[in-house]
Amino acid sequence: MPELPEVETVKLQLQKYVVRHKIISIDVKNRKVFQGDEKLITGATFTEIRRFGKVLVFDLSNGYSIISHIKLTGQYIYRGPNLKNTPTLSKKVVGGVPGTHTHVIFNLDHGGILYYNDVRRFGWIKIVKTKDVVDFDFIKKLGPEPFGKLTLEEFKNIISKTKRVIKVVLMDQSKIGGIGNIYANDALWESKILPSRTSNSLNEDEQKDLYKAILKVLETGMKYGGASELSFVTPEGSEGSYQMHTLVYGKQKTKCKRCGTIIVKTTLGGRGTYFCPKCQK
DNA sequence: CATCATACCTGTTCGC
DNA sequence: TGCGAACAGGTATGAT
Missing domain, CATH: 1.10.8.50 (Helicase, Ruva Protein; domain 3)
Structure with missing residues (x-):
């Protein structure tokens, strides 16, 4: 069910909460979900978040990007400063944050925390150089987007x-x-x-x-x-x-x-x- | 190359 | 009420 509108919603909210903030540390709980060396991006700052179809790309200040697909049950959840409406966490966040289904935790410089939860663990997070994002297989094969090149x-x-x-x-x-x-x-x-x-x-x-x-x-x-x-x-x-x-x-x-x-x-x-x-x- | 079935997972819902 | 079976659906992969 996460499709273009859902992923766009994630992008827009995360732009408010994590862009311009630095990653102090990354706690990787699951190596199937987080694929790559977190040392490459520790200390870097989020500069921009892009969406290609259902895929999210987090660009960082040091020439690297995080590419992520939430598939069916992946959830990016932010807790920390600036949170609007301080909403109670939906019960759809099974186990809470951090909880049984939290696989990656990004600790940010302003005390904010970005969690990645995924019950079925179909989703993934990968690190690539920003210049290689457009050559990433899924993005390379992606057809034109509604609201974009799809005339x-x-x-x-x-x-x-x-x-x-x-x-x-x-x-x-x-x-x-x-x-x-x-x-x-x-x-x-x-x-x-x-x-x-x-x-x-x-x-x-x-x-x-x-x-x-x-x-x-x-x-x-x-x-x-x-x-x-x-x-x-x-x-x-x-x-x-x-x-x-x-x-x-x-x-x-x-x-x-x-x-x-x-x-x-x-x-x-x-x-x-x-x-x-x-x-x- | 194009098309199609299956694997990947587990919480929730359904049927008996 | 309890319990196992079926269901939910995005994509990589192997088969046709």
């Missing part, structure tokens, strides 16, 4: 070139960067297109409607601070609220918001797929 024309090109199922194509990071299961389901509902349609079968109007729907649902996701359906939390330790505003994701057995027909759940490409059998065609 309508480019989108049409991408989806008309394959006859795979449209929903699977939307989630293929090498085709388009940043869309995952929640927003793929919602964008297809918004544009009234069945998730099982063949990618190259969409007509001009459908291509345009889907393109616009993708931008719309991602924008809505960002507005609500992401979706905390499963385990996503913001660096402030609170939950996003898009899960309360999904259009069709997770809505099986309830009425379609548009036509009242009962929403159906199936599986496509191994993932939960939700759609209205009447108004999506």
Whole structure:
């Protein structure tokens, strides 16, 4: 579920809390999660945070960068000075911070602490030279991003070139960067297109409607601070609220918001797929 | 090259 | 109520 809107939310909050601060020490609890030599970046200062699709890049003052993917259950949590709203930690932070699922702890110069928690340990943190970030395999293979290089024309090109199922194509990071299961389901509902349609079968109007729907649902996701359906939390330790505003994701057995027909759940490409059998065609 | 199934993990939900 | 099975989904990998 962490997709473009969730990762963007993490980026925006961490920019407020860690940029311009120096890493005093790093406590690595899990070498599968933290891959690399922390000595290379100890003493360096965070200068900028970037996002490529669902990947975060923390640039540092000494020519190195931290690249990190939170996958399904990774959580960056900040505790310390300047914390707005001093939110109580969401119970989705299983074990708390630091706790059973805390794998890395960054201690900063102003007394702030950045924790990385990850229940399933699918996520990872790697160190590369900043100049090599663009050549990092995942980033190199990433397709164009909504709100970036993904123009309508480019989108049409991408989806008309394959006859795979449209929903699977939307989630293929090498085709388009940043869309995952929640927003793929919602964008297809918004544009009234069945998730099982063949990618190259969409007509001009459908291509345009889907393109616009993708931008719309991602924008809505960002507005609500992401979706905390499963385990996503913001660096402030609170939950996003898009899960309360999904259009069709997770809505099986309830009425379609548009036509009242009962929403159906199936599986496509191994993932939960939700759609209205009447108004999506 | 393109496509597809499976592995990676464990907390939570589901079904009996 | 209890307990095992199924489920959740992003991506690397190997198979086809």
